[in-house]
Amino acid sequence: MHFRSKSNGKALIDSFIGSYQLTRGRYSTIDIGPVVRDAGAHIAVWATAVPWGDEESTKSAVSAGFELLKAGASADRDVIAQSAFAELIT
Amino acid sequence: MHQDVECYALNTIGSSSSLASQSVRVPAVYAFDPTNHVLIMEDIGTPPSLKDFISSLPGSAGSEKVISQVGELLGSYLARLHNWGLDVPSDGIGEDVLAVFRNNMVAKNVCAERTAGRLLATAKQFGIEWNKGEEIVQVMQREIKENDETFNMGDFWYVGLEWLEVSTILTPHTGQGIYLLNSKGILLGPSMFLIGNLRKWGQALQISDNSWERHIS
Numbered sequence: 001m002h003f004r005s006k007s008n009g010k011a012l013i014d015s016f017i018g019s020y021q022l023t024r025g026r027y028s029t030i031d032i033g034p035v036v037r038d039a040g041a042h043i044a045v046w047a048t049a050v051p052w053g054d055e056e057s058t059k060s061a062v063s064a065g066f067e068l069l070k071a072g073a074s075a076d077r078d079v080i081a082q083s084a085f086a087e088l089i090t
Numbered sequence: 091m092h093q094d095v096e097c098y099a100l101n102t103i104g105s106s107s108s109l110a111s112q113s114v115r116v117p118a119v120y121a122f123d124p125t126n127h128v129l130i131m132e133d134i135g136t137p138p139s140l141k142d143f144i145s146s147l148p149g150s151a152g153s154e155k156v157i158s159q160v161g162e163l164l165g166s167y168l169a170r171l172h173n174w175g176l177d178v179p180s181d182g183i184g185e186d187v188l189a190v191f192r193n194n195m196v197a198k199n200v201c202a203e204r205t206a207g208r209l210l211a212t213a214k215q216f217g218i219e220w221n222k223g224e225e226i227v228q229v230m231q232r233e234i235k236e237n238d239e240t241f242n243m244g245d246f247w248y249v250g251l252e253w254l255e256v257s258t259i260l261t262p263h264t265g266q267g268i269y270l271l272n273s274k275g276i277l278l279g280p281s282m283f284l285i286g287n288l289r290k291w292g293q294a295l296q297i298s299d300n301s302w303e304r305h306i307s
Contacts, residue, residue, distance in 0.1 A: 011154045015161030023169035024281075035282050038205055038230065045208050048215070062216045069209075073226050 033075040036085050040068025093129055095197070097122045098190050099276040100131070108174045114167040114268045134269055163268060168243070172281040175240030191241060194277040198235045201279070206230040238278035243270070 044065025047058050071079035080086065100119045103109055117132040147153035178187055206227045213220045220226075 011157045012161040015158035016165035019162040019165030020169045021165075023166045024173060031282055034233065034280070037226070041205055041209055041230065045205075045212055048208075048212055059216055062212060063218065066213065066218050066220065069226070070220070073222070073229075 032077075032080060032085065033072050035072065036080050036083070037069050037072025039085070040065045040070070040072055044069060092196060093122075093127055094124060095190065095194050095276060097124075097129055102187055103171070106174060108177070109167070109170055111167060113163045114270065116270050160268070167270075171243065172240045175242075175278070175281075188238070188278065191276050192238050192278045195235075197277040198279070201277070202231040202234040205234060234279060237280045239280045240278065241276060242279040242281065243276055 042065070044062045047061035047065065053061075067079065068083060068085075070076070071083075097119055100116050104116050104118060117134055119129065119131055121130040122128070147156055175188075209227050210220075210223050212218075213223055
């Protein structure tokens, strides 16, 4: 098992977010649109800035990032509901 | 300016009773000479980075438990930092504290550029139709520079807990908890993006497992 394995990464993310949201308490309201928009932007740009993969997988990541970005900017809940951000929809 | 902000952040955070923790903390500042740019801080030795620490754990269910404990500690600490930023005016410290971080325009400009500065060029490069691109980029950059909701640790915020970065800012000190080592990126900004950054990697997993593995290797 390695820190960079997906199971370890998921364990860190899940425990971090669970603890974060629990502690935030009364401040935990999240405006999902900007969150998804900016995360999509980061995926789109980051995929071109790091050795993400071959040309096809980079293009796939960029496209997916822009899809998220557009969905977030327009607060398109149908698209967001199909993404990893679905659980943040309130 | 970076060093000024870092010194101020370390002193302010380090002296807050709301953030006091034996598990997660910042190094103490002993002296600061802004003229000669000398900052003397607590020597925490050469403990392993978080990445190395976790990588050294044996491959077992117990490792995942330790990793989850680390995640819980960091998540709780950052949530308290965010809440503390919202409560600062009533915490006896006042607006002067907020102003230092609100005016950390270097960090804000870096965040704005990292997040939205290359979007239009990327869309063009990959042939992505984006009619509202310019308008959205302007909104994104304005929000980063003008939304002063609460304290955000720059490397926690837009870079988030990405593995390659986490190793440079977080250092578990065996028996003494975890030190947050990069405080110069503290600024005022929206807290919600932290969650977005973390969930982003869940989305990345959905896009391409192979690319994800290559990216983090």
